[in-house]
Amino acid sequence: MDRRESIKTLLLGALGTSALINGCAPDHGDHRKLQDVYNFDSYGRTTEEKLRDADLFAENFFSDHEIETVAILCDLILPATDTAGSASDAHVPEFIDFMVKDAASLQGDFRTGIRWLDGYSKTKFGYDFSLITEAQKIEILDEIAYPDNATDENQAGIDFFRTIRNLTLTGYYTTQMGWDDLGYVGNRPNVWDGIPEEVLNEHELEYEPEWLAKCVDQTKHNITAEWDEDGNLIT
């Protein structure tokens, strides 16, 4: 959605984009938003980018029923473990709620995907997906979570599940909770001095002495560089 369109949406007030698409009164708006979880006041934005963010934060796309369904799916995709929280513990539903506004091409995938899921669930069990039992949910999941099992009947569900699985994993592993689960330890000042010895051993690799001789001596990195006339570093 471009900026002009999003301003139009703001002007429409409570009857936002989803009303225009659905042609019926939506029941959205009360669920928690990503900007309620994190502070996005300063992450190096330009003036235009700040305005765009503000527009997106003010917008709604999902209805309450849709975000509820998204949250159920997120936690089926990544339930809590003994050591790590669930997708909704990591605020993945709020992240997806933001992403469908930021990347408008996702909107159709989610709206038609949830509609397909509810339709399939009604046919099979008589109710929307959010209202069926846990066991019934798992039964449907087992039909749409494996692309190799695609049939004409469930292809739309498989496509949608792929999209929401991708966004759930990304939304989870881009949080502190996800980083901790993965064990990621980068993004901090340090001094790189090569691959740890035990890793080299495990991979049966070693640094060649000739190559190492060219590399930085980290005990001297704070001494100002000087060269001789031939470009040999002498400090």
Place this chain on the structure above:
Amino acid sequence: MEIIKSRKEYDAVIVGSGAGGGMSAKILAEKGLNVAIIEAGPYFDPAQDKYRTQLRPSWESPRRGSGSTRAFGDFDAAYGGWDIEGEPYTKTEGTDFGWFRSRMLGGRTNHWGRISLRFGPLDFKRKDWDGIGDNWPIGYEDVKPYYDRVDKMIGVFGSKEGIFNEPDGFFLPPPKPRLHELYYIKGARKAGIPVIPSRLSILTKRLNNNRGVCFYCGQCNRACQIYADFSAGTCLIFPAQKSTGRIDLYLNAMAKEVLTDGNGKATAVSYINKDDGSEQEIKAKVIVLGASACSTARILLNSKSATHPDGLGNSSGLIGRYLHDSTGTGRAALVPELMNRKIYNEDGVGGMHIYTPWWLNKEKLDFPRGYHLEIWGGMGMPSYGIGFDTTYLNSYFNETVGGYGDKLRDDVKRFFGSVMGISVRGESVPQFDNYCEIDPEVKDKWGIPVLRFHYKWTDYERLQARHAHETLENIFDAMGAIPMGDKPGADTDYGLAPPGLIIHEVGTTRMGDDPASSVTNRYNQLHDADNVFVVDAGVFVSQADKNPTWTIMALSIRASEYIVDQLQKQNL
């Protein structure tokens, strides 16, 4: 820094604050000239928290670093991209070109991968070597002293290797290779392909007291808050402003044209003040254009007068002609030995620690120009895209694809850091028929006529890309890695990126000794207007397989000192 709006006359007005313009500003100001810089975008200083994206974890961006407004993602330092609202460009049907612009202090130097390679002796004289295209009017020996100065002024790590067409310089020491890079070294050597430490303008060792030493976050594209990587703002303009007090910045100022007097001599640059839409001008004795190859061509072509009816400096009709970009393609591979890795911090510098320079200058091949190989991979920061289709990697091992629950957590952990890739960056052959010109219909939102591009790759580039993909498979084979996706074929031009995608566009105001076949002379001076100089990559006669920035800066020093010399001799 305060924005000066005075209307004083300057010794020099420079359009653009990137590699060429920034370097020229520094040299001219240090020689005592009063300098104005016109920059189309806002101020930027990564040391100030409001501009900083470095070290921000993924969740500080609501889109987790994806690229809704910046082509390389939310945390990339470069504003702008291939598409900028209100600043269109057009293409002739059946041709393709993407034009990346970064409107901000320091321009595209804020994004670039800091790969800093000297052109070698062959790169200035390719026609002598393969009979195709044109030679530069100058050679490596003319530029070498300036490369030496750029090395010492800005800092570049690398190693002395004694390779004829990959000249050594004054290097800082390179960092040790990462794990996937050791696997690459092993595989490439087995495939008979050389590997050497990379050459990046990042301070692995102290260079001076204005700048810090790299703290290995691997995020140079986010711009370094302690200035341990190069960008034109932090390493050229700021220190020169501080030491000389002779550089005024005119920001959010979109250059429109170079104004000339009745004799055809340039007198001023006009610009649109983007804050209020007004048109203003700055008078100067010398006009220096460092707006980028295509922006400079656009400004000159839009500078029409009775004396210069086809645009300033365009008596040859060649402004905009010979536009060329580097070629680009690449492929990713899964390295089974890197699955289930022990996780540690291997961020390193912002970019590769090793690379393969072009190694087949002496071979008889079915294409004329070479390419180098850039290696990527490792346990980078999980950001938008992590987990996307990770489960599909199971198909390489005939294991179940898809699912939900703990299996997905295991997939993410099992494959984290196991995919690496090789990017190919090559030399294209400049063509008269690849060019930009002024679109007779379309104007940007400031009312300035825009560029229209005509660009097609030739078989020289297609056959080069085909060769490159054979090379990549040979290396992956030798590494025991599994190439991902399909090897691109003739139907997709062997995976060749559309022109403009590699962001090395050059050649639009090429230099030469003959005013009939070139726009600028060997000192970057317009043949048709003595007091107008081009210090961006427009002057390149041919773009080697190497990144152009180091050569832009070396030539900018050379041109700027020539300006001072000519002013002293009262020749301008």
